[in-house]
Amino acid sequence: VKNDTVGTSIVVTKTGEGQELIEKAVAKNQIQLFPLELAEVIGSQSAPVLFKKRNIVARMKVLAFVGKKIPKNLRENENHLLKPTLLDYPAAIIVYTNRLISKNRMLKKILKYIPFIVLVFYRIIFKQLLVYKKKTD
16 A cells, blocks of 8 residues: 555445445446555555544644634534644644645745755655654553
8 A cells, every 4th residue: 555556545335335336346347456454554544544533633723722713513523533642733733834825825926935855844744743643651
């Protein structure tokens, strides 16, 4: 999964209908399936899962701190989310900063002048903050 190519996805069916749909697509040669170990699936999805289930709590708190409204569906489902780590908060600030930059014409123009290596470093730092896991004793 680490050396993924364009057009490759992980599929998990949760219902009989979903399983049937996948089996029909395989029978018609519309898709190909390859088995994966659970550890491979978990490893490939850790960043998206942590972003959606753990970092979202930190992002909600950053939004509240800057006076932005938190969507009702997020407030109502907060108890189903993971507790953020201390490093989720700087990651949440990066997400908020990215949103501000993407919505501001002047800031978007400034991005052209930032050396590419700085942007790569910025992305690496963000991902490291996002996937940080507390070491257990």
